[in-house]
Amino acid sequence: MPAMGNPRLHDVLADVEPGTVVVFDLDATLLWSGPRHLKIAQDFGAFRAGAARAVANLSAEDFGYEADAALRAAGLKDKRLLREFKAFWGQKYFTSKYCLLDLPQPGAVDFVHAVEERGARVVYLTGRDEPKMGEGTRRSLAQHAFPLGRRTTLLLKPRPRMGDTEWKQEALPQVEALGRVVATFENEPRNANLFARRFPEATNVLMETVCSPGAEAALPQLVRTADFVI
Numbered sequence: 001m002p003a004m005g006n007p008r009l010h011d012v013l014a015d016v017e018p019g020t021v022v023v024f025d026l027d028a029t030l031l032w033s034g035p036r037h038l039k040i041a042q043d044f045g046a047f048r049a050g051a052a053r054a055v056a057n058l059s060a061e062d063f064g065y066e067a068d069a070a071l072r073a074a075g076l077k078d079k080r081l082l083r084e085f086k087a088f089w090g091q092k093y094f095t096s097k098y099c100l101l102d103l104p105q106p107g108a109v110d111f112v113h114a115v116e117e118r119g120a121r122v123v124y125l126t127g128r129d130e131p132k133m134g135e136g137t138r139r140s141l142a143q144h145a146f147p148l149g150r151r152t153t154l155l156l157k158p159r160p161r162m163g164d165t166e167w168k169q170e171a172l173p174q175v176e177a178l179g180r181v182v183a184t185f186e187n188e189p190r191n192a193n194l195f196a197r198r199f200p201e202a203t204n205v206l207m208e209t210v211c212s213p214g215a216e217a218a219l220p221q222l223v224r225t226a227d228f229v230i
């Protein structure tokens with residue numbers, strides 16, 4: 001699908017001024033993890049011959065939220081191998097090494113720069129955790145030239161076992177202490193709803209990329225976009 005953007009992204013930039021805050025989630029919001037999924041599948045196929053043929057048919061675009069679904073669709077039917085892959089994936093996916101493979105969503109780098117250049121504080125509020133993914137996350141943002149200076153704040157989960165929404169809720173007072181929140185960007189409806197309730201005056205954007213299965217219904221006031229193209 002071609003990048004479409006959303007005219008409301010211009011409204012967000014119009015609301016940005018010094019003293020304001022814009023909150024960005026990372027996974028499936030600013031970053032696309034298809035290449036990370038693909039590399040994990042390729043590494044699995046490299047030592048499990050039974051999975052090699054299915055893996056060879058895959059591209060990064062084939063991966064949605066659940067990586068094993070892509071392998072099944074590519075022809076891997078062996079339940080034992082699929083279980084083994086899921087465990088392998090779980091060990092690799094949430095790591096600094098593999099998250100370096102993520103790529104920016106269309107328009108994301110320019111949009112975050114536009115927010116920062118207008119004087120807002122950029123807050124990256126992610127469900128990634130500091131112990132396993134902190135180093136890789138900072139390197140990933142730097143290698144794609146996302147803003148990472150004195151007007152940015154990166155908030156990672158301090159403890160890996162916290163739930164994502166629990167963590168984001170807990171972090172909100174820290175976010176509010178940084179300034180007036182004028183916009184939030186998030187792909188999980190549950191988190192986007194949390195922001196919409198906490199910041200009713202802000203533009204709260206739901207990224208229409210992927211989200212967890214069985215996600216709660218998105219509130220009607222959320223603005224929807226699939227990318228950051230303006």
Ligand SMILES: [Mg+2]
Nearest residue numbers: 025027028187
């Ligand atoms: Mg996300």
